[in-house]
Amino acid sequence: MIAGANTKTETGSSGLQPHAGKIAAGARPRVSMRGIVKTFGSVEALRGVDLDLYPGECLGLVGDNAAGKSTLTKILSGTYIPDGGTLEIDGEDVRLTGPSDARARHIEMVFQDLSLCDTIDVAGNLFLGREIIKNGFLDKRAMAEKAKEMLAALDIRIPNLSAKVAQLSGGQRQAIAIARAASFQPQVLIMDEPTSALAVAEVEAVLALIERVKVTGVSVVLITHRLQDLFRVCDRIAVMYEGTKVAERQVQETNLEDLVRLIVGDESVR
Amino acid sequence: MTLYTERGQGSAIEDFLAEHAQVLSIAGFFLVCILFFATMTDTFLTGGNILNLLRQAAPILIVASAMTFVITTAGIDLSVGSQVALVNALAAIAIAAGIPWPLVILMMLAAGAMIGLAQGWFIAHQEIPAFIVTLAGLSIFRGIALLLTKGYSIPIRDADGFTFLGRGAVAGIPIPAILSVLVAIIAYVVLDRMRYGRQVVAVGANREAARRVGMPARWVTASVYGLTGLASAFAGLLIAARLGSGSSNAAVGFELDVIAAVVLGGTSLMGGRGTIIGTVLGTLTIAAIGNGLILMHVSPFFTQIVTGAIILAAIWLNTRIFASGLRLGRKKS
Numbered sequence: 022m023i024a025g026a027n028t029k030t031e032t033g034s035s036g037l038q039p040h041a042g043k044i045a046a047g048a049r050p051r052v053s054m055r056g057i058v059k060t061f062g063s064v065e066a067l068r069g070v071d072l073d074l075y076p077g078e079c080l081g082l083v084g085d086n087a088a089g090k091s092t093l094t095k096i097l098s099g100t101y102i103p104d105g106g107t108l109e110i111d112g113e114d115v116r117l118t119g120p121s122d123a124r125a126r127h128i129e130m131v132f133q134d135l136s137l138c139d140t141i142d143v144a145g146n147l148f149l150g151r152e153i154i155k156n157g158f159l160d161k162r163a164m165a166e167k168a169k170e171m172l173a174a175l176d177i178r179i180p181n182l183s184a185k186v187a188q189l190s191g192g193q194r195q196a197i198a199i200a201r202a203a204s205f206q207p208q209v210l211i212m213d214e215p216t217s218a219l220a221v222a223e224v225e226a227v228l229a230l231i232e233r234v235k236v237t238g239v240s241v242v243l244i245t246h247r248l249q250d251l252f253r254v255c256d257r258i259a260v261m262y263e264g265t266k267v268a269e270r271q272v273q274e275t276n277l278e279d280l281v282r283l284i285v286g287d288e289s290v291r
Numbered sequence: 292m293t294l295y296t297e298r299g300q301g302s303a304i305e306d307f308l309a310e311h312a313q314v315l316s317i318a319g320f321f322l323v324c325i326l327f328f329a330t331m332t333d334t335f336l337t338g339g340n341i342l343n344l345l346r347q348a349a350p351i352l353i354v355a356s357a358m359t360f361v362i363t364t365a366g367i368d369l370s371v372g373s374q375v376a377l378v379n380a381l382a383a384i385a386i387a388a389g390i391p392w393p394l395v396i397l398m399m400l401a402a403g404a405m406i407g408l409a410q411g412w413f414i415a416h417q418e419i420p421a422f423i424v425t426l427a428g429l430s431i432f433r434g435i436a437l438l439l440t441k442g443y444s445i446p447i448r449d450a451d452g453f454t455f456l457g458r459g460a461v462a463g464i465p466i467p468a469i470l471s472v473l474v475a476i477i478a479y480v481v482l483d484r485m486r487y488g489r490q491v492v493a494v495g496a497n498r499e500a501a502r503r504v505g506m507p508a509r510w511v512t513a514s515v516y517g518l519t520g521l522a523s524a525f526a527g528l529l530i531a532a533r534l535g536s537g538s539s540n541a542a543v544g545f546e547l548d549v550i551a552a553v554v555l556g557g558t559s560l561m562g563g564r565g566t567i568i569g570t571v572l573g574t575l576t577i578a579a580i581g582n583g584l585i586l587m588h589v590s591p592f593f594t595q596i597v598t599g600a601i602i603l604a605a606i607w608l609n610t611r612i613f614a615s616g617l618r619l620g621r622k623k624s
Contacts, residue, residue, distance in 0.1 A: 121505070136503060138496035140563035141489070149493060150504030158484045185310075 049112060051076050051240050052097065052128075052209055058105035059092055066092040068264040069106065074209060079231060079241040081251040081272075083284055084261030090244050093261070094211045097242070098130040099123030129207035131215060136198045139187035143179055144168035146186050147201050171204050172196075175233055192223025196230055203234055210234060211242040216250055228253050248280055262286050313557025314569045320605050321576045328583030335586055342465055346533070348578035349467035350375070350526035350542070352571065355552040356478035357522035359570045360515040362553050363482070364495040365562025366414065366421040368407075368519040370428030371526075372545030373436070376538070378403055378527030380436040383445035383537020392453040399524045406432070407520020411513030421516075429546070436539035444538040447531060457532025467529045474522070479567040491515060495562030551602045552577050577602070 050073035059067040067089050074080055082090045095101045097108075099117040108115055110126055117123050123130075137146050144165045145152075153160040153167070165182050172179060177196045179189065186194060195215050202210055212231070216224045224247075231254045235241050243255060251258055252272060260268040260283040268283045308315070328335040354371050361368045378399050385395045406428075413424045447454065459466045482488035490511045493501040502508040531537045554560060555576060556569025580601055584594045 120503075132503070136497075136500050138493045138500055138563065140496045140559075141492060145489065149489075149500070150506050152486050152489055154486060158480075159486065159489060 048075060050074055050109075051111060053109040053112075054093075054097070054106065055109075056106035057093065057096060057103050057108070059096060059101060059103050065264050067096075067103070070261075070264075070266050072259060072266060074240040074242065076208070076240055077235055077238045078256040079235050079243055079254050081255035081258040082242055082244045082261065083246075083248065083251065083258060083280065085284055088261035088284075089264045090261050091213065092264075094130065094213065094242060094244060097123070097209070098128055098211055124205065127206060127208040128211070129202040129205050129209070130211040130213070131195075131198050131202045132213060136201070137186050137194055140185055142185055143172075143182045143189070143197060146197055147171055147204065149201070171200055175200050175203060175230060177230065190223060191219045192226050195219065195223070195227050199227070199230055199234070203239070207239055209240045209242065211244075213244045214246070215243070216245060216247055224250065248277055251280070252277070260284055314566055314572065317556055317569055317572045317576065317605070321572050321579070324576055324579050324583065328579065328586065332583065332586040335583055340582070340586070342460075342463070342468070344575075344578050344582045345468035345471075346465040347582070348574055349465070349471035350530055351545070351548050351552055351578065352471040352574045353474045353526045353529070354519065354522045354545070355549045355556075355570045355574050356475050356567060357515075357518040358549050358553045359478065359556075359558050359565045359567055360482065360488075360491050360518050361421075362550075362558050362560060363491050363562060363565030364512055364515050365560070366512065366515065367425065367550070367560075368410070368428075368516060369422065369425040369546050369550075370410065370432055371519055371523045371549055372542045372547075373429045373432035374403060374406060374520060374523035375527040375530065375542035375545055376540065377406075377432040377436040378524040379531045379541040380440045380445065380537045380539050382528055382531045383447050384439060386447050386450050386453065387445055392450045395453075396528055399528055400521060403520040403522075403524025403527070404517045405520070407523070408513060408517040410520070411516030414516060415509040415512035425516075433539065440537070440539045442539060444536045444540075446536045454532050454535050457529050457534070467533065470525075470529070474525070475567060475571050478570075482565060482567055487511075492563060492565065495565070497563070548577055555602060555605055576605075 052072075052074040054070060054072045057067050057070045057072075058065075070089070070093060072080075072093070082094070084090050092101060096103050096117075099120045099122050102117070108117065110128075115126065117126070138149060141149070144161070144167075147168045148164045153163045155163070168182055172182075175196075177193075177200055179193055179197070186197065189197070199210075199212070199215065215231075216227050219227065228250060231241055231243065235254070241254075243251070245251065255272050258270050258272060258275065258280065259266055260270075260280065262284070263286075267286070270279070270283075325336075334340050354375070358368060358371065381402070382395055382399050385398065386392055390398075410424050410428050413419050414421045456466055456470075461469060482491065490501065490506050493504075493506060494508050494511045498508055498512075501511075527541070530541055534541075552573035553570050554573070556566060556571070556573030558565040558569060577598070580598055581594065584597055585591070589597065
């Protein structure tokens with residue numbers, strides 16, 4: 022499979038949401054966060070963050086460690102309850118009560134290496150927590166067949182579905198985690214460092230996978246320290262610094278050097 | 292241009308060998324033991340001895356089947372021997388007090404499950420290491436049994452139906468053996484084919500992942516100790532029925548046989564991988580070694596040393612073979 026070429030044709034022919042650079046100014050954001058505040062004891066983790074997410078776009082979220090990226094995504098995925106600010110989903114004001122509430126509203130999060138069981142096979146991992154049961158027993162055949170469909174839909178190639186996840190490469194593992202999240206029909210998919218532990222070819226595969234998820238109309242939030250990845254798949258990049266959003270750039274309006282300066286907090290470029 | 296990397300796929304036979312290395316190696320070791328004792332003694336392979344061996348192995352197999360679930364969640368239950376002794380003594384006391392034996396059986400099974408769940412609550416909900424909780428249990432339950440019986444053995448009289456469970460046979464096969472095989476089959480089906488078994492494996496492999504996908508991780512962790520409690524009560528009843536008495540000194544060192552059987556069978560102490568077939572083979576191996584050495588007239592003191600050494604060697608080989616099998620699988624990339 023030729024990932025790069027493939028995705029371009031898909032994006033072009035799908036007729037779905039094009040790159041966010043072309044989003045009309047009046048388009049309604051799928052998610053709209055305003056003035057989000059979160060403190061942990063005396064630490065102000067977030068100091069009033071505004072962020073919008075549009076359908077079918079990939080938003081890169083960057084910033085130094087402890088800039089507030091993870092806290093912000095955990096608020097969006099329902100893990101943390103914000104101390105202040107508003108969250109609108111499809112124009113409706115909501116207060117998430119927990120991760121299951123977020124999931125019910127089609128917000129999914131892929132955690133780095135926290136979501137797979139090594140000693141269970143590929144199909145079992147894809148259906149973890151929602152096993153198909155027939156007459157009280159696991160329907161392993163049905164799960165294997167559906168798993169094949171799930172992976173095929175995202176063009177993920179894993180030769181042996183009965184292989185234990187421990188035997189797979191880092192890229193394949195990450196692909197399974199993403200495929201599982203994608204199978205919940207998310208509208209927002211948050212990925213925390215999906216490529217940080219991967220080899221070069223595997224990174225390419227995961228980036229191509231993000232493109233494929235994106236063209237189905239899902240809003241993707243990508244947290245990463247690998248800035249070069251952002252320019253491959255993101256439409257917009259938001260930079261966090263010390264609990265605030267210091268900049269937001271369309272990908273075509275920025276470059277690596279600019280981003281690095283924004284991240285480390287160089288006043289001259291702001 | 293980028294290509295999606297794919298792992299090379301070895302032959303299906305190689306995959307099968309790597310996947311089942313542990314069970315295959317314990318099966319091989321079991322056969323070696325059988326052959327060894329069969330050639331060294333005249334009586335080992337006689338029908339009578341085999342039936343005797345199965346009858347003796349029954350309590351270990353019953354508790355080891357439940358212990359497989361506990362160890363698959365990366366836990367351990369050291370208190371099973373003491374629980375067996377406690378139920379053993381309680382059952383004799385209850386029958387001596389005139390309670391009908393079928394009722395006693397139900398009461399004891401319920402009590403065993405409750406004791407196990409209580410330990411499970413400390414482990415799962417209070418997050419005290421299983422080793423500590425069940426070590427305390429090991430001391431407490433044997434202590435209660437000693438206190439209740441004052442150290443004496445309590446005879447079970449006028450309960451022929453009850454003692455038949457321990458001594459009787461159906462079509463020549465001892466009832467405890469039949470019951471223990473039933474327990475092992477149920478354990479196999481539950482662990483391998485049912486949602487609960489999948490949850491046990493998932494909690495052992497990656498507790499956080501299991502919790503995140505909505506599995507009741509705490510309940511699963513607590514419940515496996517309920518299973519060992521239930522199984523220990525069952526084993527305690529069978530031992531009482533076989534011996535026709537209840538004693539606080541029953542099943543001393545029983546937990547070690549049980550844990551050795553499970554680990555020898557290839558269930559990982561790190562959690563996430565459990566095999567009931569391996570546990571059955573492990574139990575039979577332990578029972579065969581104990582039985583065979585006695586038939587060879589080896590000093591009973593020496594038997595303990597040999598058993599321990601064989602278990603250590605077998606598990607050592609087992610881990611080595613398994614580890615190299617995994618490495619082979621990885622190298623194929």
